Structure formats: structure tokens, C-alpha cells
Amino acid sequence: MAVKISTLEERISVPAEGDNPLNTQEYFINMGPQHPATHGVLRLMLKLDGETVREVIPVLGYIHRGIEKIGEHQTYRQFVHLTDRCDYLSAMMNNWAVSLMVEKAMQTQLNDRIEYIRTIMAELERIQSHMLWWGVLGMDLGAFTPFLYGFRDREMITDIFEETIGCRLTMNYIQPGGLMDDIHPNFVKRVKDVIAYAKPKIDEYEELLSGNVIIQERLRNVGTITAEQATSLGVTGPVLRASGVALDLRRVAPYGAYGQVDFEVAVGSVGDCWDRYWVRVEEIRQSFRIIEQLIDNIPAGKTMLSKPAKKIILPEGSHYAQLETARGILGIYAVSDGKSENPVRIHMRSPNYHNVWSVDAMTRNARIGDLVANISSLDIVVPDIDR
Amino acid sequence: MGYIDTKKSTKAKVTTVGNTPINVVIAPRSPSGADSESLLTTIFKSVKSLFVGMKVTIGYLVRPSTVVTQQYPENRETLKMFDRFRGQLRLIKDENNYMNCNGCNFCEIACPNGSIVITDQRNPVNEKLELERFLWRLDSCTFCNACLQACPHDALEWSDGFEAAVYDRRLLVYTLNDYAGPPVKAINRAKKKEDRVEELLATMEPRKQYGGPVPLAGRKMPGVPALETENTKDNASPKHK
Numbered sequence: 001m002a003v004k005i006s007t008l009e010e011r012i013s014v015p016a017e018g019d020n021p022l023n024t025q026e027y028f029i030n031m032g033p034q035h036p037a038t039h040g041v042l043r044l045m046l047k048l049d050g051e052t053v054r055e056v057i058p059v060l061g062y063i064h065r066g067i068e069k070i071g072e073h074q075t076y077r078q079f080v081h082l083t084d085r086c087d088y089l090s091a092m093m094n095n096w097a098v099s100l101m102v103e104k105a106m107q108t109q110l111n112d113r114i115e116y117i118r119t120i121m122a123e124l125e126r127i128q129s130h131m132l133w134w135g136v137l138g139m140d141l142g143a144f145t146p147f148l149y150g151f152r153d154r155e156m157i158t159d160i161f162e163e164t165i166g167c168r169l170t171m172n173y174i175q176p177g178g179l180m181d182d183i184h185p186n187f188v189k190r191v192k193d194v195i196a197y198a199k200p201k202i203d204e205y206e207e208l209l210s211g212n213v214i215i216q217e218r219l220r221n222v223g224t225i226t227a228e229q230a231t232s233l234g235v236t237g238p239v240l241r242a243s244g245v246a247l248d249l250r251r252v253a254p255y256g257a258y259g260q261v262d263f264e265v266a267v268g269s270v271g272d273c274w275d276r277y278w279v280r281v282e283e284i285r286q287s288f289r290i291i292e293q294l295i296d297n298i299p300a301g302k303t304m305l306s307k308p309a310k311k312i313i314l315p316e317g318s319h320y321a322q323l324e325t326a327r328g329i330l331g332i333y334a335v336s337d338g339k340s341e342n343p344v345r346i347h348m349r350s351p352n353y354h355n356v357w358s359v360d361a362m363t364r365n366a367r368i369g370d371l372v373a374n375i376s377s378l379d380i381v382v383p384d385i386d387r
Numbered sequence: 388m389g390y391i392d393t394k395k396s397t398k399a400k401v402t403t404v405g406n407t408p409i410n411v412v413i414a415p416r417s418p419s420g421a422d423s424e425s426l427l428t429t430i431f432k433s434v435k436s437l438f439v440g441m442k443v444t445i446g447y448l449v450r451p452s453t454v455v456t457q458q459y460p461e462n463r464e465t466l467k468m469f470d471r472f473r474g475q476l477r478l479i480k481d482e483n484n485y486m487n488c489n490g491c492n493f494c495e496i497a498c499p500n501g502s503i504v505i506t507d508q509r510n511p512v513n514e515k516l517e518l519e520r521f522l523w524r525l526d527s528c529t530f531c532n533a534c535l536q537a538c539p540h541d542a543l544e545w546s547d548g549f550e551a552a553v554y555d556r557r558l559l560v561y562t563l564n565d566y567a568g569p570p571v572k573a574i575n576r577a578k579k580k581e582d583r584v585e586e587l588l589a590t591m592e593p594r595k596q597y598g599g600p601v602p603l604a605g606r607k608m609p610g611v612p613a614l615e616t617e618n619t620k621d622n623a624s625p626k627h628k
Binding site: 074077078080082084091146152154155162163164165166167170172175180181182204206208209211212213214216221243244245247248251252263264265266267268269270275278279282294308309351 | 390391392393394400402404405407409410411412413415416417431433434436439440442443444447455469471474475483494497499529530531533536537539545553
């Protein structure tokens with residue numbers, strides 16, 4: 001697939017292609033930036049022919065805050081809390097990515113306790129992210145009930161975060177060299193309670209939404225992207241796995257405690273909205289499986305290996321680390337001059353930025369109604385696109 | 388098209404990415420080819436699925452015990468936050484209202500967005516640097532906990548007050564210390580040595596919550612009551628320097 005770079009004006013002025021027997025006129029319509037189905041301030045310019053979408057042009061930058069630039073003026077420890085604000089539904093994994101990059105560069109060896117708690121926390125975060133997505137997908141497709149159920153179950157997990165960390169969404173918990181706090185004494189019991197509570201709820205999700213024939217018809221064979229298209233667009237995460245590529249960094253390049261646990265990677269076979277839907281629901285189940293294996297044997301040990309007062313100065317050169325967030329591969333790239341506490345350059349390879357461009361490949365020559373299902377099945381968090 | 392039975396048609400197998408073997412489960416699809424069902428079966432399964440989904444909804448309707456909603460303003464008396472909840476920043480004080488903070492600036496350095504501003508002064512009695520004013524800007528604070536982590540004297544904590552909304556932007560800039568003066572450590576040391584304790588305690592000056600620099604230069608606004616400060620003329624400058 002060739003990549004074509006053009007300005008917005010050039011793309012708008014391209015004349016209509018193909019045969020046009022009815023002699024209809026193509027027109028443009030703005031979807032967003034303020035639109036409930038775009039999950040934030042994402043603007044999509046739609047080239048329409050009646051109800052048929054000829055082209056989707058995502059226009060970004062409406063929530064650009066310059067996080068990468070601010071990161072150049074902050075220490076690595078301070079930068080961690082900004083990554084919460086990118087993909088706020090996988091805040092813990094974003095923190096972990098920065099920590100992983102720093103630890104890789106400093107060659108810090110972590111103990112098992114830190115790795116276990118990080119893994120459990122990241123999986124809880126993945127579950128709550130997918131639960132929220134599940135509810136929002138239902139709402140986008142016209143069913144309001146799943147939204148309430150998804151939020152209800154997600155609250156149980158955010159309560160665990162609140163008890164141990166003190167925050168529910170932007171947590172700043174995983175720090176370079178360890179964790180901000182030790183886990184709360186109630187943590188293990190609460191996690192077990194949530195597993196016992198939420199596992200039957202997943203079956204309820206299946207009955208309510210997955211098994212519903214209307215939802216199946218809305219999702220099946222809608223917004224198909226092939227494995228080849230997906231890989232050439234740089235799509236990662238559940239969207240890529242739904243196309244049949246089993247690329248999951250937790251398995252392919254294990255970090256944390258993922259090397260010690262047994263779980264299966266959910267993949268699709270066609271790459272349509274249904275596969276993306278099912279992959280995420282199955283990932284909730286697999287995440288519960290990972291937590292169940294780890295929660296009973298968290299080893300003892302310190303939870304912070306580096307003193308907060310000690311300066312973190314990375315060796316000169318560029319450093320990179322990546323991990324699998326709830327939406328795909330997040331990579332953190334930093335260049336250090338070897339002298340100062342602040343990085344010279346920070347770049348984030350954010351999963352949503354790469355995933356959002358696949359919406360054009362999915363929606364071409366489909367209907368407007370399917371576009372909403374496509375955006376919803378991509379599970380976009382817009383602040384992560386613009387950063 | 389056919390109906391997708393999510394319980395039955397999941398397949399597990401092993402694929403490879405690079406050289407790594409990976410166990411995968413493949414998403415269920417509707418039966419096709421030789422397995423495809425008749426139209427009547429599809430219609431029956433589809434209609435049944437609607438009723439199964441409706442059963443879940445009705446189940447919650449007739450079981451009010453599963454309701455998790457909290458009636459917030461009504462339950463204010465009984466509402467209890469978790470003990471690590473990050474509400475509002477405050478200084479730890481002992482029973483005599485003496486604080487642990489000695490104005491060492493570590494939290495100001497650790498703060499990623501300049502929400503903490505600390506002014507120090509030198510005490511005329513024991514010649515030590517001490518806290519003059521601890522200014523915390525709630526309006527720019529991101530509740531990242533970096534100040535508590537950096538504090539070497541265990542001087543900061545979070546309160547569980549989450550109702551921080553105010554009508555006036557000036558009210559979001561707090562002076563956290565009640566007094567400008569020596570920390571509890573210096574007072575205890577002086578008491579132990581019995582060295583000019585009374586004089587040391589006399590150097591304490593009261594600080595009001597809304598003294599010091601505030602947004603809009605703390606000026607009066609129509610319809611908003613004036614801020615209560617310790618010294619309205621020049622409340623930002625320390626006395627002894």
C-alpha cells in the first residue's frame with residue numbers, strides 16, 4: 001500500500017472517481033470536532049455520495065497540549081504523570097512505558113514484587129478500559145443499557161485503584177525504579193472479590209450484547225481490514241489481532257511478569273468489527289486469568305528501589321521501550337545528552353495515532369451508519385492521538 | 388448470514404509470530420459451508436437471542452438489591468473516602484498546631500507544574516532558615532503525589548476533602564501554613580536545651596489561608612466578599628530578613 005502525503009485542500013479538490021450513473025454530486029461534511037460518537041474532539045471530514053462514504057479524512061490537533069515538548073523540560077520522574085493524560089484509560093501502562101524506558105537505560109534490575117504488582121495493576125487497567133469500551137460501543141450502536149452495566153463493573157476496579165493509589169483515573173503509580181506506594185492491605189482480597197463478581201458479568205455481557213442478533217448484524221462484515229492493510233498502516237493492539245496477526249508484546253517480547261503466566265492471545269479471522277469486538281471481550285477473560293495466576297503469590301520485597309531525591313540521568317544516546325497497552329503498542333523514545341536530568345527529546349509512539357488512520361481503509365464505500373461502528377470498534381482515545 | 392453462537396464456535400490453535408509460538412483463540416463466526424444452518428434455525432436462534440438479552444435487563448428490574456447507585460448529596464454524612472485518597476494538600480500538624488515543615492523546598496523542586504511556591508525566612512533567634520509561606524495552587528495541581536514522595540520530613544498529607552469547587556478563582560490559591568516560624572523539630576530542640584524557648588515561640592506570626600500572592604492580585608471583586616488576610620497592605624513580604 002503506497003502512502004500518499006497531501007494537504008487537506010488537495011484532498012478536497014480531487015474530483016469524483018468511478019462511474020456515476022445517477023450523476024450525483026459528492027459533498028463534504030464535518031463529523032466533529034464536537035460529536036458524541038467520535039469519543040472526544042476528533043474531526044473527521046467525510047466525502048459523501050448520498051449515504052455512501054467515499055473518503056474519511058481525520059483532522060487532528062484539537063486537543064494538542066504539547067506533552068512531548070513539556071517533557072523536554074521535566075525530569076523523567078515528573079514526565080510520568082503527564083503520560084497519564086495521554087491515553088487516560090490505560091494510564092498505568094503509560095506510566096510503565098516511561099519507567100521501562102528509564103530502567104532499560106539505567107539497567108535497573110527489579111525484584112519480583114514490583115513486577116508482579118505492575119502486571120496485576122496493568123491487567124486490571126486493561127479490564128476496566130475494555131469494560132468501558134464495551135459499554136460505549138453499545139451506546140454508539142443505540143443500546144443504552146450496556147453503558148450502565150459497563151460503568152457499574154468498571155467502578156469496582158477503579159475502587160481498587162483508589163484504595164491503593166488514591167486516584168481513579170490519572171494515577172501516576174508506576175515510577176522509574178518501582179512503585180509509588182506499596183499495595184493496600186485490602187488489595188488482594190478486593191481483587192479476588194472483583195474477579196468473583198465480574199467473571200459471571202462477562203457471561204452476562206455475552207447474553208446481552210454479543211449474542212444479540214441485531215448487534216451481530218451491525219458488526220459482522222462491517223469495516224473489514226485485512227492483515228496486510230493493518231500491518232502496512234502500523235495498526236497495533238486488538239485492531240491488528242482482529243485481522244489475524246497474533247502480535248501481542250506480552251507474548252512476543254514478555255516484560256514484567258508476563259513471561260511466567262499462561263494465557264492465550266485472542267485473534268480474529270476476518271478483521272471486521274465483530275472480530276474486534278470479540279477480541280476485546282475475550283481479552284477481559286484472559287486478563288482475569290493472568291490476575292488469578294499472580295494474585296495469590298505476590299512475593300515480598302521492596303517496592304521502590306530508587307530514592308526520590310536521587311537524580312535520574314540517563315546515559316548519552318537514545319533509549320526506547322515499548323509495551324502493550326489496552327489499545328496497542330506504546331513506545332517511548334527519549335534522547336539524553338548524558339549530562340542533564342531532562343531529556344533532549346521525547347517521542348511517544350502512541351497506539352491510537354496509528355489506529356485512527358485505518359478508519360479510512362475500513363469505511364471506504366460503506367455507509368455512514370457503519371462509520372460509527374468502525375470508530376467505536378477502534379476504541380479511540382483522542383488525547384492520545386494529539387498528545 | 389447465520390447466527391453466531393459465541394459459546395460454541397471458539398477455536399484454539401498455535402501460530403507463530405517471528406519464531407515465537409503463540410497460543411491463540413480465534414473469534415467465532417457464523418457456521419458456513421457444510422455446517423451452515425437452515426433459515427428457520429437461524430431465525431429461531433436470532434429471535435431467542437433477543438429474549439435472552441431482555442431476560443438480563445428484566446432480571447435487574449425485579450432485583451433492586453443489585454442497584455449500586457449512591458445518592459451523593461444525601462449520603463454526605465456517611466460518605467467515607469479511602470485513606471490514601473488524594474483530596475487536598477495540607478501540612479501535618481501536631482497537637483500544639485506546630486508543623487513539621489521547615490521549608491526545605493524539596494516539594495517545590497519535585498512539583499512538575501509549579502503548583503507549590505515556598506518562601507523562606509531566617510529566624511532571628513536560632514539563625515535557621517524556616518518556612519515563611521507555603522503556597523499551594525489547587526488550580527494548577529495535577530494530584531501526582533510527587534510532593535509527598537519527595538518530602539524528607541513527613542510534613543505533607545492529603546485530606547479527604549473532594550468538594551473543592553469555589554465561585555471565585557482567587558480562592559484556589561491556598562497558604563497551607565498557619566504560622567510563619569520554626570518547625571516542631573526546632574522547637575523541641577530548643578526545649579531540650581532550654582535555650583531561649585519563649586523568644587523562639589514569640590517569633591511565630593499567624594498566616595491566613597488566603598494571604599500572600601493570590602490571582603488577580605487579590606483585589607476586591609464586585610459581589611464577592613473580600614479575602615481575609617493577615618496584612619492587607621503588604622502581605623507577601625517576610626518581616627525579618
